[in-house]
Amino acid sequence: MSANGWLQxxxxxxxxxxxxxxxxxxxxxxxxGQHTWLDPVLGPLERLIYKLCGVNAKEEMxxxxxxxxxxxxxxxxxxxxYGIERLQAHxxxxxxxxxxxxxxxxWNTAASFTTNTNWQFYTPETTMSYLTQMAALATxxxxxxxxxxxxAIALIRGIKRTTAGTIGNFWVDATRSxxxxxxxxxxxxxxxxxxxxxxxxxxxxxxxxxxxGQTQTIGQGPVASQEAIKMLGTNGGGFFxxxxxxxxxxxxxxxxxxxxxxxxxxxxxxxxTLGRMTGxxxxxxxxxxxxxxxxxxxFTTIYWAESQPHPLIHGAAQARTATAPGGNMEGKEVxxxxxxxxxxxxxxxxxxxxxxxGVHDSFTPLGGMVVLTNIMLGEVVFGGVGAGMYGILIFxxxxxxxxxxxxxRTPEYLGKKIESYDVKMSMLYVLIFPLIILTxxxxxxxxxxxxxxxLSNQGPHGLTEILYAFTSATGNNGxxxxxxxxxxxxxxxxxxxxxxGWAMLGxxxxxxxxxxxxxxxxxxxxxxxxxxxxxxxxxxxxxxLLIGVILILGALTFFPALSLGPILEHLLLKAxxxx
Amino acid sequence: MHSTSTPSPVSALSAISTKxxxxxxxxxxxxxxxxxxxxxxxxxxxxIAATLFHDKAAGSLVYKDGRKDGQIIxxxxxxxxxxxxxxxxxxxxxxxxxxxxxxxxxxxxxxSNKALVDRIQGSIDKLQQENPGKxxxxxxxxxxxxxxxxxxxxxxxAFQIPRVAKARGLSEDRIRQLIDEHTTxxxxxxxxxxxxxVLDLNLALDSLSK
Numbered sequence: 001m002s003a004n005g006w007l008q009x010x011x012x013x014x015x016x017x018x019x020x021x022x023x024x025x026x027x028x029x030x031x032x033g034q035h036t037w038l039d040p041v042l043g044p045l046e047r048l049i050y051k052l053c054g055v056n057a058k059e060e061m062x063x064x065x066x067x068x069x070x071x072x073x074x075x076x077x078x079x080x081x082y083g084i085e086r087l088q089a090h091x092x093x094x095x096x097x098x099x100x101x102x103x104x105x106x107w108n109t110a111a112s113f114t115t116n117t118n119w120q121f122y123t124p125e126t127t128m129s130y131l132t133q134m135a136a137l138a139t140x141x142x143x144x145x146x147x148x149x150x151x152a153i154a155l156i157r158g159i160k161r162t163t164a165g166t167i168g169n170f171w172v173d174a175t176r177s178x179x180x181x182x183x184x185x186x187x188x189x190x191x192x193x194x195x196x197x198x199x200x201x202x203x204x205x206x207x208x209x210x211x212x213g214q215t216q217t218i219g220q221g222p223v224a225s226q227e228a229i230k231m232l233g234t235n236g237g238g239f240f241x242x243x244x245x246x247x248x249x250x251x252x253x254x255x256x257x258x259x260x261x262x263x264x265x266x267x268x269x270x271x272x273t274l275g276r277m278t279g280x281x282x283x284x285x286x287x288x289x290x291x292x293x294x295x296x297x298x299f300t301t302i303y304w305a306e307s308q309p310h311p312l313i314h315g316a317a318q319a320r321t322a323t324a325p326g327g328n329m330e331g332k333e334v335x336x337x338x339x340x341x342x343x344x345x346x347x348x349x350x351x352x353x354x355x356x357x358g359v360h361d362s363f364t365p366l367g368g369m370v371v372l373t374n375i376m377l378g379e380v381v382f383g384g385v386g387a388g389m390y391g392i393l394i395f396x397x398x399x400x401x402x403x404x405x406x407x408x409r410t411p412e413y414l415g416k417k418i419e420s421y422d423v424k425m426s427m428l429y430v431l432i433f434p435l436i437i438l439t440x441x442x443x444x445x446x447x448x449x450x451x452x453x454x455l456s457n458q459g460p461h462g463l464t465e466i467l468y469a470f471t472s473a474t475g476n477n478g479x480x481x482x483x484x485x486x487x488x489x490x491x492x493x494x495x496x497x498x499x500x501g502w503a504m505l506g507x508x509x510x511x512x513x514x515x516x517x518x519x520x521x522x523x524x525x526x527x528x529x530x531x532x533x534x535x536x537x538x539x540x541x542x543x544x545l546l547i548g549v550i551l552i553l554g555a556l557t558f559f560p561a562l563s564l565g566p567i568l569e570h571l572l573l574k575a576x577x578x579x
Numbered sequence: 580m581h582s583t584s585t586p587s588p589v590s591a592l593s594a595i596s597t598k599x600x601x602x603x604x605x606x607x608x609x610x611x612x613x614x615x616x617x618x619x620x621x622x623x624x625x626x627i628a629a630t631l632f633h634d635k636a637a638g639s640l641v642y643k644d645g646r647k648d649g650q651i652i653x654x655x656x657x658x659x660x661x662x663x664x665x666x667x668x669x670x671x672x673x674x675x676x677x678x679x680x681x682x683x684x685x686x687x688x689x690x691s692n693k694a695l696v697d698r699i700q701g702s703i704d705k706l707q708q709e710n711p712g713k714x715x716x717x718x719x720x721x722x723x724x725x726x727x728x729x730x731x732x733x734x735x736x737a738f739q740i741p742r743v744a745k746a747r748g749l750s751e752d753r754i755r756q757l758i759d760e761h762t763t764x765x766x767x768x769x770x771x772x773x774x775x776x777v778l779d780l781n782l783a784l785d786s787l788s789k
Contacts, residue, residue, distance in 0.1 A: 007769060053607045054600070072605040080609055125681045135617030142616040171604060178612060183620060190624045191631070197656055199638040200628040205681065206640060208651045210659040211666070211781060218654055218680040220638055224628065225621040242674070242683035245724030247656040248638070253771025312696050315703045317714035317734065323762075323773050324732035330695065330721040331685040334670070334730040337772035358724040359685035362695075457689040483687035569691050578693040 001307050002320055005339030009299060012260065012343065013292070019265055020288065024272020030180045031153045031173060032277070042179045049175050060166035063520025066154055067513055069170035070147055074509070077143050078114040082106050084136035085128075094129035095204035101127065104497040111501035113137050115508035116144035116384055118230070118237030118354055118478035119469075121486055121497060125219040125240055130202055137237060138226045142186075145233030145266075146177040148386030151512055152270060155390045158519030159414055160278045162527045167519050181266070182233065190228035192258060197251035200224040223248055231262040234384040236354030236478045244344070244357040245333055256340050256357060263353045267382040270389040278414055282538030287392060290546045294381040295350055298370050303342040305367035306332075311574060328367070331359025342367070349374035352384030354478030361457070361465065361481040365573060368481070369566035372468050375475040377554040378433060384476065390515045392546075396537070397426045397518070399549045403535040412534050415527040422521060425514040432514075434557045436474045436506050440499055441467045441561070450495040456483035459579030460572065464565035473500040474507035641778065653778060654680075657727045661781060664746035667731070667739050669777045670718055671702065674726025685724045709742045730774035733762050747788060757783055 029036055050057050061069065085101040088094055101109065105122060112119045113136075122128070128137065150173035157167045194200050199220055206218040223239045227249055230237060244250040244259055268288065275284020307327040309318035320326040325337035332341045336357055344357040349371040360371055374381060380392040397413060401423050404411025411418040444451030444466050455462040468481040486496035536542060628636040639656045643649040653659045658669040660678045675682035688695035702720040707713070716735040736758045744751045761780045765771050 004765070004769070011769065049608075049611055052611060053604050055604060055608075069601055069604070072601040073608060076602070076605040077609045077613075080613065123682060123684075125683070134621045135613055138621065139613050139617040143612070171608065174608075178616065183616060186620065187624060191627060194624075194628040194632045194636050197635050197639050200625050200636045201638070202625060203637070206638065206651055206654075208640070208653045208659070209643075210653055211778075211785070212659075212661060212663060214660055216653060216657075216659050216678065216680055218638065218640075218657060222621045222625055224636075225624040228624075229616075240683050240725075242685070242725035242727070245685070246683050247725060247727055247729055248654075251639075251656050253766040257770055310690060310696070310699075313699050313703070315707060315714060316699070316717045316720060318717045321734055324716050324718065324734035325772050326717060328690065329718045329723075330688070330690070330699075331724045332721075333723050333725065333728045334718055334732055334774045335728075335771050340771055356724070359687055361687040361689060362685060364690050456687055457692050459691060461689040461691050481687070482684070483689070569689070573691045578691050578696055579689075 001303055002339070005303060008339050009343060012257070013296075015261060016264055016268055017292075020268050020272050023265055023269030024284070025276060027181065027266070027269055027273045028276045030176050031273075036180055038180055038184060046175055046179055050171070053171060055169070055171040057169065057172050059169060061169055062166050063154070063158075063516045063523075066167055066170050067516040070151070070512070071509060073143070073170075073174070074114055074147060077140065078110045081113060081136040081140060082110040084132055085109060088129045088132045091129070091131050093131035093134070093202060095202075096129070098127065098129050101132075104494050108497040108501045109137075111504045112478065113140035113235070113237060114144060115476050115504040116148060116233070116235055116352060116387065117473060117476040117504045117508070118235045119473055119480065119500060119504065120237055120241075120478070121493070123241040124238060130221050133226060133239060134222055138229060141226070141229040141233045141235040141237070142178055142182050144235065145182055145229070145385045146174045148234075148384055149177045149181070149266070149270075150174055150386065151515060152386035152389035155393055155515055155519040156274055156277050158522040159393075159416065161523040162415075162525065164523045167516075167523055182229065185232055186225070186228040189232060189258070189262060190224040193224040193227055193255055196255040196258075198224040198227055198255065199248055219248075228262075230355060231259045231353065232266065234263055234267070234351045234353040236348065238355065244355045245359070247333075250357055253335055253340060256336055256344065259355070259357075260344050260347045263347050263351045263355075264382045266385045267351060267388045270386070274389065274393075280414055280538065283414065286538045286540075286543045287396065287546070289540070289543045290550075291381050291392070293543070293547060294377070294550070295346065298350060298374055298381070299343060299346040301370045302346050302363075302367045303339060305364045305370070306338050306342050308364060312576060312578065328362070328364055331362035333357065345371050346374065348479055349477060350379065350381035350383070352379040352387055352476045352478075354472065356479050359482065360468075360479055361483040365461070365566045365570035368464065369562060369570075371479070372464065372471060372566065373554065373558070373562065375471050375477045376558045377550055378430075379475050379477065380550060387476065394426045394429045394515070394518075395546060395550050395553075397422060398430070398553075399542070399546045400535060400537065401426075402549060403545060407533065407535070409533055412528060412530070413537065415530070416522050416525045417528060422518055425518040425521070428514040429511050430553060432510050433474060433507065436503050437467075437470045438561065440470045440503055444470070444495075444499070450492055453488050453492045454484050454486045454496060456485055457579070460565050460569040461579065464569065467561055467565055469496075469500065470503055473503040476504060476507050641782075655776065655778060656729055658729045659778060661777065664742050666781045666784065667736060667743060667777050668719075670728050670731060670735075671720065671722050672726040673722040678727065680727060683725045683727055685726065686722045706738070710738055713738065729776050729778060731777055733758065733773055733775055736775045736780065743784070747784070749787070754784075757787065
């Protein structure tokens with residue numbers, strides 16, 4: 001670790017925290033239907049969309065209608081993606097004449113992008129045409145981000161409204177999040193990336209004749225436009241196989257900084273939106289504080305772990321010098337070094353982004369454990385756009401409930417009594433997640449024919465590879481211990497494609513339904529004035545309780561699995577044992 | 580308990596049949612927004628990028644003798660293979676069979692994988708022959724995340740000076756000076772790590788020898 005590394009962390013934190021208020025206030029304006037400075041340009045386009053889609057913008061929906069509109073849109077757009085993938089050979093913008101994508105891979109990929117996961121069981125540069133990348137995959141980067149944001153907004157409305165039957169209009173919220181947030185931000189951001197060196201063209205791949213006389217085929221494409229929304233929407237699906245480690249996706253330290261900033265910018269801003277829309281700014285800041293503390297703890301651990309020398313390698317300069325980062329450089333890029341790689345890995349797994357600028361599979365056992373744990377905690381440390389906000393609000397409800405149990409009175413949250421139904425919905429959300437992960441991991445770990453052939457690392461690390469895959473899929477993260485190579489044989493590939501596709505859909509939509517139910521139920525309640533016995537949801541006591549609930553739930557659920565994977569691997573490696 | 584009716588799965592299911600219009604709206608909304616963000620957005624960005632940042636948008640390609648009508652010899656941003664003693668070598672690559680720009684990626688080997696330890700140790704032992712007794716900078720024996728890392732650390736460049744100097748018949752000081760000239764510092768003095776672009780350095784070496 002170095003002073004420079006900590007300075008980079010400090011600069012990142014300062015800039016992020018400075019954006020929270022302006023971004024959050026802007027989001028609140030957008031979703032409360034207030035005037036924004038983009039109205040003169042986008043207002044007519046917005047009204048045109050409503051007209052063409054037959055949407056009555058004034059009509060509000062109850063939670064069931066809202067949920068079904070979201071599911072309907074997701075199902076139709078997922079089907080469109082599947083269709084384009086299968087038919088890409090017959091469609092334009094396919095300069096490399098790539099064949100149509102096979103059915104199980106097309107299914108897995110469609111599920112993956114629809115659910116904001118962006119797990120990639122394929123090498124994009126040899127599988128997906130430019131049209132598929134733009135119109136089938138990058139579109140879902142927008143759609144799934146919009147769906148995440150509106151789900152969070154619906155829940156915030158449920159908390160805010162009293163004796164109300166409705167929580168907003170899905171089509172209006174989705175349209176406004178696309179037009180007023182995601183599209184304009186992506187245009188500016190994509191151009192900043194091009195200025196740093198990210199390509200943006202529709203040219204065929206370039207055949208270069210290298211200095212030593214070899215041929216190098218260089219993939220091209222509309223990279224920057226996809227990169228921008230990939231990060232901003234916390235999607236994470238790379239244009240190239242190496243994702244943000246690829247110098248074309250992430251060519252400089254400044255592009256790297258922009259990328260990690262853009263992962264957190266909307267999720268962090270939403271904490272302010274929460275405080276503003278519910279009229280309790282202190283609550284928004286308390287939630288932000290809990291997130292920031294968990295983020296700083298994760299970064300510190302990974303940065304420390306990745307700075308350590310490999311215990312079994314001799315004759316190498318593994319210590320930091322003024323002109324070399326040292327540490328564990330397997331799978332990391334020189335321009336990022338250890339600090340920026342650790343920061344990226346922390347942020348991409350705190351959020352449900354899943355983009356990577358280094359190889360998580362080659363991280364030290366403890367560094368790899370923290371990135372995995374970040375996902376296991378439910379990606380509520382800032383989290384995915386929207387998904388992080390509704391995820392942490394579930395933990396907030398549970399924290400208030402536990403505080404209520406401790407003092408023996410009915411818990412209240414911002415004037416709403418938290419009752420049996422609310423806690424049941426919250427627990428449903430919390431339980432679906434480990435149920436999918438641990439069940440599927442157990443099945444694949446126990447199966448020598450379908451699960452194990454995919455492993456490229458043996459011993460405890462092999463368990464971690466499979467555990468990581470299902471955690472990442474269910475958590476809609478999409479980053480990988482990418483040594484898991486399902487395409488070793490058709491049977492293994494089929495099983496992983498199908499099982500992970502369902503895990504992603506379950507982790508997204510099964511978990512979103514209790515959120516809508518909770519939103520609908522909270523909206524119907526009357527508001528009760530605070531009393532001396534009300535547990536305050538602002539201030540440091542609440543922050544500490546919230547962190548405690550998140551960590552205890554996560555630890556109780558996943559510690560046994562982690563102890564057999566990364567913890568055992570760490571101890572064995574220290575003792576000189578390799579596999 | 581409050582008295583409002585709690586939503587049940589049964590009533591939730593009945594909402595499907597009463598909301599036929601969801602599918603119609605979904606289809607129309609999907610088509611419209613796909614045109615907007617799947618075609619309009621990337622094509623707009625492509626157009627602006629080609630105007631404002633033409634060379635970067637085209638992939639930062641490097642042409643033989645710097646002539647745009649000449650042969651392309653690679654991209655400034657991507658590593659290419661160098662094996663001759665006369666050139667500085669990039670980091671080892673796990674992309675395809677090495678430096679394959681259509682198959683980017685890392686080794687994905689775990690720290691506890693014997694294959695990784697053996698590979699790194701083998702590379703160290705080999706490199707120490709050209710510079711006996713000197714520890715090998717770790718980036719020179721580890722594969723990058725992309726397999727296309729265009730850079731090495733200044734330490735890794737300095738390690739290769741004796742070999743390149745001998746092969747080219749140049750003084751070590753002259754080459755050390757060249758490395759200094761081609762070292763990129765931290766961006767805005769703070770971000771990332773100091774680095775040397777291998778293609779850039781080797782092109783400079785060639786023009787020195789001419």
